[in-house]
Amino acid sequence: MFEQLGLIGCGLMGGSFALALKRAKLVKRVVGYSKSPSTTERARQLGVIDVAAPSALLAVSGADLVLLAVPVAASEGTFKAIRHGIGAQTLVMDVGSTKGDVIAAARLGLQGKLGCFVPAHPIAGKELAGVEHAEASLFDGRQVVLTPIKPTLRSNVQRATQVWAGVGARVTTMTPEAHDSAFAAVSHLPHLLAFAFINGLTEQPEGAAFLELAGPGFRDFSRIAAADPTMWRDVLMANSEQVLRQSHAFRQALQQFESLMIKGDAQALEQAIAAASRSRAGWQLGSSTESDA
Amino acid sequence: MFEQLGLIGCGLMGGSFALALKRAKLVKRVVGYSKSPSTTERARQLGVIDVAAPSALLAVSGADLVLLAVPVAASEGTFKAIRHGIGAQTLVMDVGSTKGDVIAAARLGLQGKLGCFVPAHPIAGKELAGVEHAEASLFDGRQVVLTPIKPTLRSNVQRATQVWAGVGARVTTMTPEAHDSAFAAVSHLPHLLAFAFINGLTEQPEGAAFLELAGPGFRDFSRIAAADPTMWRDVLMANSEQVLRQSHAFRQALQQFESLMIKGDAQALEQAIAAASRSRAGWQLGSSTESDA
Structure with a gap:
C-alpha cells in the first residue's frame, strides 16, 4: 500500500493507472499534475486524482510512488522538474513505448537519483486519448515490460513488479535494447x-x-x-x-x-x-x- | 421466393448464403454440390443443404437460383459444367472477391446464357473457412457489390438486388473495373x-x-x-x-x-x-x- 501517488500527466494512461491503483486499494491519495490546468481539474472532477497540484514538483513532494505519463519527448524536462522532490524511498516509473530515449532523459534529469527509476511500458491503450477515457481495467491481463538499468535498485524492480501485478498486469523484464x-x-x-x-x-x-x-x-x-x-x-x-x-x-x-x-x-x-x-x-x-x- | 437454390461450393460463403436464404424463407429447397463429397455430405448433415447432388450439373437442374461459391480459379470449369442445366428463368451469381476474371470465365463458360449471370461480391467473411462456420447472419448489414455487364438481363439485376437485400445485405452496383x-x-x-x-x-x-x-x-x-x-x-x-x-x-x-x-x-x-x-x-x-x- 502506497501513501501517495504523484501522477505527472493525467491523460488516458496516467488516469487509468490512478484508477487501477484505487480499485486495487493500493494507494491512499493521488496528487496529480498536468501541463494543462484544465486537464488536471477535469481529472479531479472525475475522481481520477484527489488533489490537483500546481506543479510537477509539488505533485511529487511527499509521494512514495511517482508515475510519469507524459509524452516521451517531455521526459527530460519532467525528470529535471521533479528531481528535488524525490525521496530515498520513492519509486519512479514511466509508461513510454520506447525505453532507450526515456532512460537517456532520466540519466540527465534524475542524475544521482537514478536508482529510484524503473522504466516501464504497459502494452495497453486505446485510440481515444484523454482522462475521460481512463478506466481502472485498462491493464487487466495486459503485459507490462520493465527495463531496469544498472543503477536501478533491485528493491525498486520488485516493488514495480508488485504494483503492476496488483493492477492486474503480467510483468516481464528485459533490457531496454x-x-x-x-x-x-x-x-x-x-x-x-x-x-x-x-x-x-x-x-x-x-x-x-x-x-x-x-x-x-x-x-x-x-x-x-x-x-x-x-x-x-x-x-x-x-x-x-x-x-x-x-x-x-x-x-x-x-x-x-x-x-x-x-x-x-x-x-x-x-x-x-x-x-x-x-x-x-x-x-x-x-x-x-x-x-x- | 425461389423454388430451388443450386449451390455449387458448400463452404463458408455458400453455406452461409443457403442458411440466410432459409432463415429469410426465400427458398423452398437447397440442392448442393461440392468438389469433395465429404463436404457435401457434411453440409447435408448440418442442414445447410437439403439434398446432396452428385455433380454441379445435377445441383443446377431445376434450380431457379444458382450460387457459385467456389475458388475463383475454378469458375470457368464450373460455368462450363452447369451451362446445360441453366434455364431461361435461372438467376446465376458468384461471390468472388475479384470480378474481371470471373466475368471472363463466365463469358467462356456460359456463352449464350450470359444474360442470367449477375456477378456479385459480398463484403463479408471470416478467417475460419468451411461449412462448419457457415451462419445465417453472415451478410447482416454487410455490403454486397453487383457488377452487371452488358449482356446481363436488367430483370436479373433486380432479382439479385432483392435476394441480397432479403438476406440482410446492403446492395451497391458498379462496373467490374x-x-x-x-x-x-x-x-x-x-x-x-x-x-x-x-x-x-x-x-x-x-x-x-x-x-x-x-x-x-x-x-x-x-x-x-x-x-x-x-x-x-x-x-x-x-x-x-x-x-x-x-x-x-x-x-x-x-x-x-x-x-x-x-x-x-x-x-x-x-x-x-x-x-x-x-x-x-x-x-x-x-x-x-x-x-x-
Whole structure:
C-alpha cells in the first residue's frame, strides 16, 4: 500500500493507472499534475486524482510512488522538474513505448537519483486519448515490460513488479535494447505501415470513393492508424533506427510477394501466403504465459 | 421466393448464403454440390443443404437460383459444367472477391446464357473457412457489390438486388473495373501488406521472441494475414495489375515517412501521422449509407 501517488500527466494512461491503483486499494491519495490546468481539474472532477497540484514538483513532494505519463519527448524536462522532490524511498516509473530515449532523459534529469527509476511500458491503450477515457481495467491481463538499468535498485524492480501485478498486469523484464528492437517489430512498424497505407490511399483522387467500400478487414488492419500523432511522432523519432531496420525487412518481404505476382508464380505465391497464414493463425494475444493460453 | 437454390461450393460463403436464404424463407429447397463429397455430405448433415447432388450439373437442374461459391480459379470449369442445366428463368451469381476474371470465365463458360449471370461480391467473411462456420447472419448489414455487364438481363439485376437485400445485405452496383480497382485499394493491398508483414517478421531469428510481446495493435493489424491461402493466391493473381498499382502508391507513402524519420523532421512527421489519423478516425464501417452512419 502506497501513501501517495504523484501522477505527472493525467491523460488516458496516467488516469487509468490512478484508477487501477484505487480499485486495487493500493494507494491512499493521488496528487496529480498536468501541463494543462484544465486537464488536471477535469481529472479531479472525475475522481481520477484527489488533489490537483500546481506543479510537477509539488505533485511529487511527499509521494512514495511517482508515475510519469507524459509524452516521451517531455521526459527530460519532467525528470529535471521533479528531481528535488524525490525521496530515498520513492519509486519512479514511466509508461513510454520506447525505453532507450526515456532512460537517456532520466540519466540527465534524475542524475544521482537514478536508482529510484524503473522504466516501464504497459502494452495497453486505446485510440481515444484523454482522462475521460481512463478506466481502472485498462491493464487487466495486459503485459507490462520493465527495463531496469544498472543503477536501478533491485528493491525498486520488485516493488514495480508488485504494483503492476496488483493492477492486474503480467510483468516481464528485459533490457531496454531488447525492448526497443522487439517493439519496433511488433508495434512501431505496424503503426508506420498503417499510417503509410492510409495516406497512400487517401492521396489518390478516388480515395474517398474507395473508402466507402472498405469492410471489416480494412477496419481492423487500419485501426491503429487513428493513433495519437504526437505520441507516435515521438515513438518513431526515438526508435527510428530499429523501426527503419524493421521497415527494410518488411519491404524485402513485400518485394518477394510482388515479384511472384509479376512472374505469375501462383504456386510460390500460395506457399508464401500459407507461411504467413500459419504463423498468424498460430499466434494468440498473451500466449507467452500459461494463464492466458 | 425461389423454388430451388443450386449451390455449387458448400463452404463458408455458400453455406452461409443457403442458411440466410432459409432463415429469410426465400427458398423452398437447397440442392448442393461440392468438389469433395465429404463436404457435401457434411453440409447435408448440418442442414445447410437439403439434398446432396452428385455433380454441379445435377445441383443446377431445376434450380431457379444458382450460387457459385467456389475458388475463383475454378469458375470457368464450373460455368462450363452447369451451362446445360441453366434455364431461361435461372438467376446465376458468384461471390468472388475479384470480378474481371470471373466475368471472363463466365463469358467462356456460359456463352449464350450470359444474360442470367449477375456477378456479385459480398463484403463479408471470416478467417475460419468451411461449412462448419457457415451462419445465417453472415451478410447482416454487410455490403454486397453487383457488377452487371452488358449482356446481363436488367430483370436479373433486380432479382439479385432483392435476394441480397432479403438476406440482410446492403446492395451497391458498379462496373467490374471500378470494383476491381477499389478492392485492390481497400482489401487486396491490406491483405498483401499483412502477409508481407508477418513473413518479414517471422523470417528474422528473433521473430518468435518478438511475437510473444505483441499486443492488441498487432492482433488487429495482422488478423487478415490468417486468411485462406488458396483464395488469396487467386485474388492476388487475378487482380495483380491493380494490386501492384496500389502497392506502388503505398511504397511511395512509406518512403515519405522513412525519409522524414531519416531527416529527423519531427514536425513534418507529425503532420503526416495526423493526416492518416484524421482520415482513419473519420471513417466508419458502412458509412456510405445513412442507416449505418
